[in-house]
Amino acid sequence: MSLTQYRALGRSGLVVSPMCLGTMTFGPGDWGADEAASRAVFDAYRDAGGNFVDTADIYSGGASEVFVGKFIKQSQSRDQIVLATKFGFNGSRNPLAATQGTAGNPHAGGAGSKNIHRALDASLARLGTDYIDLYWMHIWDGVTPAEEIVQTLGDLVRAGKIRHYAFSDMPAWFATKAATIAAERRVPGPIAMQLEYSLVARDVEAEHIPSARDAGMGVMPWSPLAGGFLTGKYRREDTAATGRLSGANPFGDSKFTARNWDILATVKDIAAEHDRTPAQIALAWVMAQRGVASTLIGARTVSQLTGNIAAADIRLTADQITRLDQGSAPAGGFTAGLASPMIRRMIYGGHDVAGWSD
Ligand SMILES: NC(=O)c1ccc[n+]([C@@H]2O[C@H](COP(=O)([O-])OP(=O)(O)OC[C@H]3O[C@@H](n4cnc5c(N)ncnc54)[C@H](OP(=O)(O)O)[C@@H]3O)[C@@H](O)[C@H]2O)c1
Known part of the structure; x- marks a missing residue:
């Protein structure tokens, strides 16, 4: 597989590379890249044939969007690139200010119509452009009705300001509800889900992946390397390697758990069998998962990026996939139990009946 093996994102005509360039690292910050380093990463991704770039209004306080817009303009590639950005998080105040008593503007966040138009x-x-190819709701706000979101984003599609829209970080039921409302009303619906998905984060397999497949939404895993954990550069006995996870982890709980170290050990074994890096094996695994349309790759440097792109041509054997699957299997849960082969056989008289979206 190469980055030019384009595919449709969900049930849409939006044609994208199997790896999407994540630009959360573009811009200042502890784990960010300055403008020159970000440009080099962008150019290397384009040189490899990539056509899909993901940013957000919140990344580096807007600097990521400014960089991406500049690089697209300088490379005169606007017509070739699928440009994705996001709204939802509130940029009107520093989240750390919660303890300092300073209030932000509630209309500068969330998925209400007022904020979507502003954002x-x-x-x-x-970005220096007059349209977005794929506009993401970055996070479910738990407040705005699905009807309002479908109406607002559908109207923006019809107005030509966005070509398509999609949802990130939301309950599966919410995505299904919005997709159903859109389909019943014959208006544009969401075409993709952006979810944390990696060998150490497989919770989305129970509800989100089946929901995405049923509704014709392509899945885009974020943090496929668990923020760098699955590269193997941190060691169980010494986690002090320089990298994003050595400081405060912005994604909450630490990746350094006994379970995750065991998963990493299997990844390393299989990397040795292929004479490849653990990062490449972890990426090859997630790209091979059902429902995954395009995987977000994050890189702070060109060498990280090119190393990760090289994962696209790895074929894991059935035995290797089984070892990775078994070692990283998420706790069953109620829904996963319902979907088990044993239950299906109990329903269909011992037959393994396949559903259309299995
Ligand atoms: N929708 C959402 O809520 C959401 C959330 C997070 C991310 N995203 C999107 O997903 C993209 C990817 O997420 P992510 O950056 O968290 O992905 P990731 O692949 O899990 O982590 C990327 C980080 O790992 C390290 N790394 C990557 N490749 C490496 C290599 N070959 N060797 C050593 N270290 C390596 C680098 O950090 P260091 O070198 O600093 O260690 C790099 O910045 C983001 O850019 C963003 O577009 C979306």
Whole structure:
């Protein structure tokens, strides 16, 4: 597989590379890249044939969008690139200010119509373009009705300001509800889900992946290397390697758990069998999962990026996939139990009946 083996994202005509360039690292910050380093990463991704770039209004306080817009303009590639950005998180105040008593503007976050219009206009200005190819709801706000979100984003598609929209970090039921409302009303619906998905984060397999497949939404895993953990550069006995996870982890709980170290050990064994890096094996695994349309790759440097892109041509054997699957299997849970082969056989008189979206 190469980055030019394009595929449709979900049930849409949006044609994307199997790896999407994540740009959360573009811009200042503890684990970010300055403008020159970010440009080099962007150029290397384009040189490899990649056509899909993902940013967000919140990344580096808007600097990521500014960089991406500049690089697209300088490379005159706007017509070739699928440009994705996101709205939802509130940029009007430092989240750390919660303990300092300073209040932000509630209309500068969430998925209400008022904020979506504000956020989109600000993103278009920073990106220096007049349309977004794929506009993401970055996070479910738990407040705005699905009807309002479908109406607002569908109207923006019809107005030509965005070509498609999609959801990140939301309950599966919410995505299904929005997709159903859109289908019943014959209006544009969501075409993809962006979810944390890796060998050490497989919770989304129970509800989200089946929901995405049923509704024709392509799955895009984020943090496929668990923020760098699955590269193997941190060691169980010494986690002090320089990298994103050596400081405060912005994604909450530590990746350094006994279970995750065991998963990494299997990844390392299989990397040795292929004479490849653990990062490449972890990426090859997630790219091979059902429902996955395009995987977000994060890189701070060109060598990280090119190393990760090289994962696209790895074919894991059935035995290797089984070892990786078994060692990293998520705790069953209620829904996973319902979908088990044993239950299906109990229902269909001992037959392994396949559903259309299995
Ligand atoms: N929707 C969401 O809520 C959400 C959340 C997170 C991310 N995302 C998207 O997903 C993209 C990817 O996420 P991510 O950056 O967390 O992905 P990731 O692949 O899990 O982590 C990337 C980080 O791992 C390290 N790394 C990557 N390749 C390496 C290699 N070959 N060797 C050593 N270290 C390596 C680098 O950090 P260091 O060198 O600093 O250690 C790099 O910044 C983001 O850019 C963003 O577009 C979306």
